[in-house]
Amino acid sequence: MSKTLCDKNCNECPIITHPNSRMLTHILNLAHDKFGDEFHELVNNICPNFTVCYDCRIDDFVHIEGCEL
Numbered sequence: 001m002s003k004t005l006c007d008k009n010c011n012e013c014p015i016i017t018h019p020n021s022r023m024l025t026h027i028l029n030l031a032h033d034k035f036g037d038e039f040h041e042l043v044n045n046i047c048p049n050f051t052v053c054y055d056c057r058i059d060d061f062v063h064i065e066g067c068e069l
Helices: 021-035 037-046
Strands: none
16 A cells, blocks of 8 residues: 555645745756756656745746746
8 A cells, every 4th residue: 555645735735835845946946957858747747836936936947037046
C-alpha cells in the first residue's frame, strides 16, 4: 500500500503558502534552467503549484519583471 503524498487541497498547501517556499521556487527555477521543458513537464504533472513563484505568483516558471526569484 502506498502513502498519499498530497491532500489535493492546493489552495491551502502549506508547502506553497509558507514563505520558505521561496527556496523551493529558487531550486526548481535552477533545475528548470538546466533541464528545460522536460523538467517543466515533470513538475507540472506531479504538482502544478510548484511552478508558481512565491513572490510574484506567476505560473509555469515565469516571473514578472523585477521579481527577485
